[in-house]
Amino acid sequence: MEPAEKPARQTRQDAPLLCHRCGAILTAGCGEFYVVRIEAFCDPTPPEISLDDTIDVAAEIDALIAQMHDRSEREMMDDVHRRLTIHLCRRCYRQWMEDPTGSGAPGS
Numbered sequence: 001m002e003p004a005e006k007p008a009r010q011t012r013q014d015a016p017l018l019c020h021r022c023g024a025i026l027t028a029g030c031g032e033f034y035v036v037r038i039e040a041f042c043d044p045t046p047p048e049i050s051l052d053d054t055i056d057v058a059a060e061i062d063a064l065i066a067q068m069h070d071r072s073e074r075e076m077m078d079d080v081h082r083r084l085t086i087h088l089c090r091r092c093y094r095q096w097m098e099d100p101t102g103s104g105a106p107g108s
């Protein structure tokens with residue numbers, strides 16, 4: 001005998017989407033929240049090296065390697081590049097846009 005068809009009502013994601021600031025439950029498909037993608041990376045400008053520099057390159061490299069030993073791979077990656085996605089409800093999004101750097105100065 002064939003089992004009766006289950007009323008499969010599986011949502012695309014079981015975990016509710018929450019606003020990263022206030023924790024409000026966000027419903028997908030209602031246009032009531034914003035997806036904010038943040039990408040941060042270290043100054044990509046190569047350091048200026050003049051030929052007059054009398055730095056000891058080997059010593060510099062040794063120092064760098066010594067520094068790296070104290071840190072996890074994850075820490076070093078975070079230092080260079082960081083990308084994250086957050087969800088904000090409309091209210092929090094507006095507040096965030098007013099002060100994206102958290103400095104208290106609007107639009108700066």
Ligand SMILES: [Zn+2]
Pocket residue numbers: 019020021022023024088089090091092093
């Ligand atoms: Zn919110």
